[in-house]
Amino acid sequence: MSAVAAISDRQSGDDGFRGAGARPSPLLGHRQRLNGTTAEVEQIFLGIGERLVTCVGILGDMQSAFGAVTTAHDSPELASAxxxxxxxxxxxxxxxxxxxxxxxxxxxxxxxxxxxxxxxxxxxxxxxxxxxxxxxxxxxxxxxxxxxxxxxxxxxxxxxxxxxxxxxxxxxxxxxxxxxxxxxxxxSTRSETFERNFRTATQTLKERTEANLRGAVAERIQAGKVGSSATSVSQEIAQEVATIVASMQIGDNTRQRLEHVTAALAIAGDHAAARPAIMRLQLAQLADSRDHLVSETSYIRDAILVLSRRIDRSFTALKGELAKAGGADQPGAQxxxxxxxxxxxxxxxxxxxxxxxxxxxxxxxxxxxxxxxxxxxxxxxxxxxxxxxxxxxxxxxxxxxxxxxxxxxxxxxxxxxxxxxxxxxxxxxxxxxxxxxxxxxxxxxxxxxxxSMATLVAEAERSLVLLQTVDGRLETVGTVLSELGERVAMLTFDAGAALGRLDGLVDDLSEVEADLAMVAGDEAEGLDAPSQDHAALFAELRAAYTMEAERQVHDAVLGGDGRPAAEAAGIDDGAVDIDAMLF
Known part of the structure; x- marks a missing residue:
């Protein structure tokens, strides 16, 4: 529960507003709409965060796949093969x-x-x-x-x-x-002919085998380089994802501010004299929250777009490097x-x-x-x-x-x-x-x-199976890269779609703001100006804010920096500073 909501509960309890015979608050419907919007904002940001965290997990799968290739290439069995x-x-x-x-x-x-x-x-x-x-x-x-x-x-x-x-x-x-x-x-004739042909074929085989074995070593080296590149890419992308996720923690401020507005509207329902000022203040807070949400949404959308393009380029480059490591037209394991x-x-x-x-x-x-x-x-x-x-x-x-x-x-x-x-x-x-x-x-x-020649052939064929297994792991990595690339692309697409839902929520906030502005205009007629007794209420509201942006809007609407009122109400400035440091 936010600090503003705690004030709301305490004030309502003092006035007996929560009693069984109390009349419904005229702002109840608006509060409910804001609560629904707040829940959706939180759900969207959580969903985007989960998708980005899943991307990091996928990158871990890619590193595991490359790790399997590296392990296979470094195995003593391969050398014996x-x-x-x-x-x-x-x-x-x-x-x-x-x-x-x-x-x-x-x-x-x-x-x-x-x-x-x-x-x-x-x-x-x-x-x-x-x-x-x-x-x-x-x-x-x-x-x-x-x-x-x-x-x-x-x-x-x-x-x-x-x-x-x-x-x-x-x-x-x-x-x-x-x-x-x-x-x-x-x-003698048959032996001479066979020896001549066998010598030529064996010499050619030796030269080609040596070239292919050197090619296999080159493939391992290339695979190791690709594995290092994959690790580096994964770390960089993971860092970008972490940055985006951290920025989405800022998005949590929107949820808190909307909660504060909802709680303040509950307080306004209990203080008729202070209601116009509170309404005016909350309209300003709501407008500022909406603007911040638009700004945050735009930043995250751009960041996810950049991330998506980065992942696509990186995966394409890795697949290209892998193709060089295992090309069928090049000497090597195949x-x-x-x-x-x-x-x-x-x-x-x-x-x-x-x-x-x-x-x-x-x-x-x-x-x-x-x-x-x-x-x-x-x-x-x-x-x-x-x-x-x-x-x-x-x-x-x-x-x-x-x-x-x-x-x-x-x-x-x-x-x-x-x-x-x-x-x-x-x-x-x-x-x-x-x-x-x-x-x-x-x-x-x-x-x-x-x-036995059969034993030699069997050993070589077993060795070939091992080489082909390693080569198969290399091909598997290429398949994994394609699959992971598609999965990551889908996740970033889903995240972008979720951000699109935020645009609709911004419109909802604008509608709530317009409705509240009409209510505030209607109720401002015929009401007395807030008394000096409400200065403590506004000071307590200001002290309960968790973000500096809320305090700035508060001061801009009501004037002053709020400190004299806080002192008059007996509010400890240290509490404000602690909140500022915590949030």
């Missing part, structure tokens, strides 16, 4: 080197196999000569049957059979060599997606190529075992041929001169068997290098397989 993507690309570069090593091993295999080819041919020639001698020995032995030497035929048959077995072993060696040589030729996909595809192709190498290594391993078995078979044949040749030589020596021809054949066969052994060892030595190189090739593949 970039590391994983670099590791994926680095693995591609490592594969290039391993591919080159594998291809060099395949070329060594081809050279080793090519070196064994002439030795196999020489071995074939030797075995063919052994077969020819075996046939001659058989013919010679056949001519000696009449002399009871049929056992020689058995020996020569054995030699012929052994030569056929040796020839079959050589055929198997040669077929394996031809088959493996063709396989290695195809593998384009890393295609890099990871391409790296995964390259690795998948390399896996397919390595599957061919694995198959090649297994085939070579099988052929090496075949060649080793052939070499063992040739040693067995050597032993059996020497044994047959020795038995033949012994039998021929027992025959004397008749066995001399077959003995010569046996000697030639022993010499060729020795040559066959020498050439067989040469072939075995040449082919043994295949096993060594194949083992090295398998070791390279086992080292490559220690870290």
């Amino acid at each position: 970039e590391t994983a993507i670099r590791a994926l690309v680095g693995e591609c570069l490592g594969l290039v080197e391993r591919l080159q090593h594998e291809r060099s091993l395949i070329e060594r295999l081809s050279r080793a196999l090519a070196a064994a080819a002439p030795r196999i041919d020489e071995l074939r020639q030797t075995v063919a000569m052994i077969a020819a001698i075996a046939i001659n020995a058989r013919v010679t032995a056949a001519g000696m049957r009449d002399h009871g030497n049929s056992g020689l035929t058995v020996f020569t048959d054995d030699v012929l059979e052994l030569s056929k077995r040796a020839s079959a072993v050589v055929d198997e060696l040669q077929q394996g060599q031809v088959r493996l040589r063709k396989l290695l030729g195809d593998a 384009r890393l997606a295609s890099d990871v996909c391409e790296a995964a595809a390259e690795l998948s192709q390399s896996e397919a190529e390595h599957a061919h190498v694995d198959a090649l290594a297994q085939t070579i391993g099988g052929d090496v075992e075949l060649f080793r078995a052939c070499s063992d078979e040739m040693r067995t044949l050597e032993f059996e041929m020497r044994l047959v040749s020795l038995n033949t030589a012994i039998t021929c020596s027992n025959l004397g001169r008749e066995g001399k021809a077959l003995g010569v054949v046996s000697l030639q066969m022993r010499e060729l068997v020795g040559e066959m052994v020498t050439r067989s060892e040469a072939v075995a030595g040449a082919l043994s290098e295949l096993g060594t190189i194949a083992a090295e090739l398998s070791e390279v593949r086992s080292v490559s397989a220690e870290r």
Whole structure:
């Protein structure tokens, strides 16, 4: 309750005006209209204040959204994600080197196999000569049957059979060599082509990935700058809102002054003699309050308009800066997606190529075992041929001169068997290098397989998801900015609309003022001038004012500064000063 209202209650109680039989005040309707207007003024100012405070809350939401982006960009997970993507690309570069090593091993295999080819041919020639001698020995032995030497035929048959077995072993060696040589030729051509393409693609991928990772870092830096700008903008706008809200506290003076006018009209109803002066005074107070309300409304309307334009410009600028931070046509987190996909595809192709190498290594391993078995078979044949040749030589020596021809054949066969052994060892030595190189090739593949390509791709894809999540938060901020901008614009629009309602209230005050002026003019006729006894009443009214503007209007209407009357009424000037300081 205002101080003027307290005076009104006390005066009414002294005169018995509030009693059950008291007549209604002639100013009751005007007071009620003023009370309604006062309530609406308060409601409007409170509504505007709530909307502006909501704007500050929205700015807090914007800062939270940017804070989430900053937190995501500064997270250690993001750094590990970039590391994983670099590791994926680095693995591609490592594969290039391993591919080159594998291809060099395949070329060594081809050279080793090519070196064994002439030795196999020489071995074939030797075995063919052994077969020819075996046939001659058989013919010679056949001519000696009449002399009871049929056992020689058995020996020569054995030699012929052994030569056929040796020839079959050589055929198997040669077929394996031809088959493996063709396989290695195809593998070398494919490996060379793949390595060349893979090296080019990987180098391009590395350069693009590094550029995109640098772009992602730049995006984070830009996002941090935008976040700082958003914080700064939020603080500045919040300060502007606080200034407007503080100015609206001044608007509360209008409500108090209207309450004072209403209370003074109640006092006027109880003091007929003083009523003209009180009415004149309240008309002046009402007019001044209305003018102040118009002035305050104009100031707040302009301030809210400036605020609305400031928010629109700020949000537009922030969205533009965000667009620079995450542009799809710029290197950054968005384009890393295609890099990871391409790296995964390259690795998948390399896996397919390595599957061919694995198959090649297994085939070579099988052929090496075949060649080793052939070499063992040739040693067995050597032993059996020497044994047959020795038995033949012994039998021929027992025959004397008749066995001399077959003995010569046996000697030639022993010499060729020795040559066959020498050439067989040469072939075995040449082919043994295949096993060594194949083992090295398998070791390279086992080292490559220690870290699964699928694991690398999965890590990179998880990292990409994290990068895209951060990028998504950046996009979310842009969406939040748009939504918050619309919400703030709507709030400022509502505040402006509420201020429009104040214009109607100003018209209401003007109507009340006009009606009160008519009442004051009618009642001023035939009433006595206020007595000196009412000086204390006016002094008490002046002392109860809460604003200097009210005191100035009071003095302008009634004259003087009010202090002598206050002293005469026994009013403590300190109370006036305290009120002035408080309000």
